[in-house]
Amino acid sequence: MKIGLRIVGIFLAFAACMAFGFFWRDLGRGQAPSLASFERLAGMQVTSSKLSGPEVFSRNYHRLLTDYIRPVKPVELKYAGIEGMVSSLGDPHTIFLPPTAAKEFSEETMAKFGGVGARLSPDPLGAKVAVVFDDGPAFNAGLRKGNLITGVNGVSMAGKDIDSIVEKIKGQEGTVVKLTVVQAGKEKPVTMTVRRARITAPTVEGSVLPKTKIGYLAVSSFSEPTAMQFDHELAKLEDQGIQGLIIDLRGNPGGLLETATDMLSRFVENKVVVSMKYRDGREEQDKTSTGDLHTFHYPIVVLIDGESASAAEIFSGCLHDYGLVTLVGSKSYGKASVQNVWPLKDRSSAKITIARYYLPNGEYIGRSVDEDGVKTTGGLEPDVPVALNTDSLVVFGDPATDNQLAKAIQVVKSKMQSP
Amino acid sequence: MNDVLKSVVAAAGVTAACLTIRWGAQLREKVDLGGLQASNSNSMWFGNWLASQSNDVNVPASEYYDQMVSLLKQYYVEPIGNDEKLASGSVRGMVGSLGDVKSLFMDSKEFHAYVNRQKGLYEGIGVSLSLELPPGKKSPQQGLQPQPEDAEEAVAEISRFPKVVVSAVVPGGPADLAGVKAGDSVADIDGHWVVDQALLDKFRHEQSLFNERKITFSEIAPLQRELRQKTERALLPIRAEDKLLLGTSGSVKVVWNRDGVTRTSTIQKGTSRMPGFSDSGGKIVLPMTMDAAQQLKGAIQGKSEVTIDLRNNPTGDYEAMAACLDALVPAGNYGQLANDKGEKPSPVNVSRGNPHPPKITLLVDKTTRGPAEILALALSSHGKATLSGSETGGDRSVRETIELPDGSGYDLVTAVYRPLAPTKSELARSLMASTVGSSTQKDSLYPPSHKATEVPVDSTTASRGGRK
Numbered sequence: 001m002k003i004g005l006r007i008v009g010i011f012l013a014f015a016a017c018m019a020f021g022f023f024w025r026d027l028g029r030g031q032a033p034s035l036a037s038f039e040r041l042a043g044m045q046v047t048s049s050k051l052s053g054p055e056v057f058s059r060n061y062h063r064l065l066t067d068y069i070r071p072v073k074p075v076e077l078k079y080a081g082i083e084g085m086v087s088s089l090g091d092p093h094t095i096f097l098p099p100t101a102a103k104e105f106s107e108e109t110m111a112k113f114g115g116v117g118a119r120l121s122p123d124p125l126g127a128k129v130a131v132v133f134d135d136g137p138a139f140n141a142g143l144r145k146g147n148l149i150t151g152v153n154g155v156s157m158a159g160k161d162i163d164s165i166v167e168k169i170k171g172q173e174g175t176v177v178k179l180t181v182v183q184a185g186k187e188k189p190v191t192m193t194v195r196r197a198r199i200t201a202p203t204v205e206g207s208v209l210p211k212t213k214i215g216y217l218a219v220s221s222f223s224e225p226t227a228m229q230f231d232h233e234l235a236k237l238e239d240q241g242i243q244g245l246i247i248d249l250r251g252n253p254g255g256l257l258e259t260a261t262d263m264l265s266r267f268v269e270n271k272v273v274v275s276m277k278y279r280d281g282r283e284e285q286d287k288t289s290t291g292d293l294h295t296f297h298y299p300i301v302v303l304i305d306g307e308s309a310s311a312a313e314i315f316s317g318c319l320h321d322y323g324l325v326t327l328v329g330s331k332s333y334g335k336a337s338v339q340n341v342w343p344l345k346d347r348s349s350a351k352i353t354i355a356r357y358y359l360p361n362g363e364y365i366g367r368s369v370d371e372d373g374v375k376t377t378g379g380l381e382p383d384v385p386v387a388l389n390t391d392s393l394v395v396f397g398d399p400a401t402d403n404q405l406a407k408a409i410q411v412v413k414s415k416m417q418s419p
Numbered sequence: 420m421n422d423v424l425k426s427v428v429a430a431a432g433v434t435a436a437c438l439t440i441r442w443g444a445q446l447r448e449k450v451d452l453g454g455l456q457a458s459n460s461n462s463m464w465f466g467n468w469l470a471s472q473s474n475d476v477n478v479p480a481s482e483y484y485d486q487m488v489s490l491l492k493q494y495y496v497e498p499i500g501n502d503e504k505l506a507s508g509s510v511r512g513m514v515g516s517l518g519d520v521k522s523l524f525m526d527s528k529e530f531h532a533y534v535n536r537q538k539g540l541y542e543g544i545g546v547s548l549s550l551e552l553p554p555g556k557k558s559p560q561q562g563l564q565p566q567p568e569d570a571e572e573a574v575a576e577i578s579r580f581p582k583v584v585v586s587a588v589v590p591g592g593p594a595d596l597a598g599v600k601a602g603d604s605v606a607d608i609d610g611h612w613v614v615d616q617a618l619l620d621k622f623r624h625e626q627s628l629f630n631e632r633k634i635t636f637s638e639i640a641p642l643q644r645e646l647r648q649k650t651e652r653a654l655l656p657i658r659a660e661d662k663l664l665l666g667t668s669g670s671v672k673v674v675w676n677r678d679g680v681t682r683t684s685t686i687q688k689g690t691s692r693m694p695g696f697s698d699s700g701g702k703i704v705l706p707m708t709m710d711a712a713q714q715l716k717g718a719i720q721g722k723s724e725v726t727i728d729l730r731n732n733p734t735g736d737y738e739a740m741a742a743c744l745d746a747l748v749p750a751g752n753y754g755q756l757a758n759d760k761g762e763k764p765s766p767v768n769v770s771r772g773n774p775h776p777p778k779i780t781l782l783v784d785k786t787t788r789g790p791a792e793i794l795a796l797a798l799s800s801h802g803k804a805t806l807s808g809s810e811t812g813g814d815r816s817v818r819e820t821i822e823l824p825d826g827s828g829y830d831l832v833t834a835v836y837r838p839l840a841p842t843k844s845e846l847a848r849s850l851m852a853s854t855v856g857s858s859t860q861k862d863s864l865y866p867p868s869h870k871a872t873e874v875p876v877d878s879t880t881a882s883r884g885g886r887k
Contacts, residue, residue, distance in 0.1 A: 071759070072517070082484065085509035086491070352495055
C-alpha cells in the first residue's frame, strides 16, 4: 500500500515536471498556459496527417529555411508567403505590399513625396528633364525643361537606370541634393543646389489643341490633389474660350473614389455615382454633392483605353450613364471593386477588396479572365471605338500621331456643329 | 540504506525530473513548431499590429500569417471558408520566391500526375519535361509560377523565362509515335506562344538602342508588333507543361524546336508507361523506384558482369538510388552532397554494400537525369562502372517531394551531388585505364567510350564533345 502510494506520487511528480516544461513557454511570456497547444498535442496523436492552415505555413516556412540548397532570407520568405496566400484568393486587386512597395503605393495615392519637383526621362548621359513643376524647388534653382542631369551629389549618372536616378534625387523634405546640370548654350555643366520639398505632382495637364477651340485635359490619376488641379486647369482653358473639351483618361489607373466623386459633383448634383455591395449584402451608395455644379455649355468627349481602370472607369462610366459625354477609344480595363488599405506596423500594408461596385445604370464592369490570363469580359464599351494605331511612333496628345485623339477631335467637332 | 546510496537516488531523481521538464518543453516545441495560437486570435491584436508608433518591425512569420488570415476573414468581399487554400497559396508564394526551376510548386492535379510519373505512369502526350533557364542573368523571381493576373503583365515585368524542354519520351507513347525526341523544346501549343526569352531579349535590346536614338521607330516597329500579337495569347512555362503533361483525352497541336528547326505535330493525349524493371537479354532496365532497387539485388546475384540501362530515367527517388548503390558496390564513400550555404558537405556512404560486385556497364544518354545520373556518376567516378552511350542530362540535384493537405505539393532541391575529387593515384589509374570514367565535368558526364566507339547521336553532342 505504502509502496503503491509512493509510485503514484513519483508518477504525479514527473507528470507535473513535464507539464511545467510544456507550459514553460507561456510562463516565460507571462501568459496563462496555452490550452490550444495542449489540445493540438492531443489532436496531433489522433490525426497527425491533417495539419491546420497556420501549421502548414509554419512547417513549410521552416523547411524552406533549413532544407533548401541555397540560403534564404527569412523576411523575404515571410513576405513571399503572405503574398502567395493573398493571391490564392484569385483577386488581382487584393494584394500584400511589402514595405518598399507600400511606400511607393502611398506616394502614388497622395501624389506627394519629398523631391525637387521635376519629371525625368531616360537619357544615355543621365536623365533628361521632361517637365519642371511650376514654382517647385528645381524651378526656383533654375532647372528647365530639356536640361540634362548628368550627376547627383557629385556622382556621375551616365548610363544609370532612370528609376535609380529618380530614387537618388528624391528624399526627405528639407534635405539638400546637388545636381550637375548640362544646359544648352552653356559650355560647362552647372551645379545646382536644391532643397527638397514636399512635392505635389501635377495629375492634370491642360492645353488648347492647336488650330482648334477644343480644350484637352489629360488626367493621369485620381489622387488627393486631382480634383483641385482639375478645376484649376479647366478654368485656365475656359478663360481661353474653348468650345469643346476632351478629357483623356487613357492609361489612368484610377485612385481614390472620393476624388472621382468630387470631380463628378461638377457635372451632376446629388446623383448616384456607384452602388457598392459588401460581403454581408449591405449596399451603400456614393452620391455627388450639391452646390459644386459647374455649367459645361460645350460638348465633352472622354478618351479611354485598356489601361483606364477603377476610379477612371467610375468617372467616365458615370458621366456616360447620365448622358453627359461620349466615350471614345478602346475598351477599358474592367476593375469594379473597392479596396481598403491597412497599413501594418512593419511598414508593409494590405490592400483588400471590401466591396464590388455597380455603375448608375446597374452595370457591373468587373473583368473576368480565362485560364491564360486573357481578359474575356468586363470593362466599359466606348461609344466610338477606335484602336490606337501604333504603326508609327505615338505621341499622346498630338493629333498628328495619336489617332484616338484625332477621332475624339472629330467627334467633338461634329457635336459643336449640331448642338 | 546508507547516506551515499540515498544521495545517489536523490541525484538520479533530480536528473530525471530535469529531463522530464526538458521533454515537456521539447514536446511543446514540436506541437507549436513556431506556430502560435491560431484558434484564439481575435481582433485584440489588431490594435498592436496595425501601424502605430511602435518601431518593432520584426513580426514572427507565423504570427504574421495568422494575423493576415484574420484580416482577410474579417474584411474580404467574399467569405473565406477554406483555410487549406490560403495555406497552400502561402507555400506556393514561398516556393515561387526561390526562383528555382527545379523547386516547383504544383497544384493538386499537377502534383498527382508528378507522383505518378515518378512511378512510371504518364498521361498527356507521354513525355517528361524540364525547365531550362537560358544562360546569363540569374533566376526569375516569379516567371515560374502563373499568377492569376494577366499573362501580358507578367511578360512585361519578369526578367527571365525558362525554356520548356523534353527531358525524356516514353517509348511507344503518343509523343514518341509523333517523332518527339529528348532535347526538343516547345515553341507553341494550340496557337499559344510559349514565352521565349530569346525574343524578349532581342526586343529589349532593340528598345534600348531606340532609347539611345541609335535606331528609328520603323526599325523597331515590326518586332514590337510581333511581340504584341504573341503576348495576346501567351503561355507561361508551367502552363505549357500542364497542356502537355495532364489529361488523357483530346489532342494538342505543338510546335517543336530542334536545333533551330521548327516542326509541328498534332498529338492525341492518353496514358503511357515508362519501361519498368526488367532483366532480359543480359540487360537490366533500372528505373529509380524502391521496388526496382529490391529486384536489382536478385538480378545481379551470382553474375560476374551486368549491363544496366539507365536511359529514360528523367526522374526518380533518391532513396531508391541509394538502395541501388548499396546493391552494386562494396562499402565505402561514393561522393558527397553539397549545398550553397557554406555548410560542410555530407558524405554519401555505403555501409553494408556488396562485397563481390559484378563488372558493371551503364547505358546512359541525356534522358539519364536526377537520381539515375547521380548513380551513374557515383559508380563511374569511383571506378565501379563503365559508361556507354552519350552525354547525360546534367541534373544532379537531390530533391525532397512534399505533399500538402489539399493534395498540392512541391519539389525542393536540398543538395547537389558531387563525386569526391579523385586523388592523384586514382586519376593516374583512370587515365591509364580508358574503361574507367573519371568525369569531373561540371554539368554532364561524358562516357569515355563514345569518343572511341560511338557515333554521336546528334550534332550538339558532337560539338560539345569536341569542345571538351
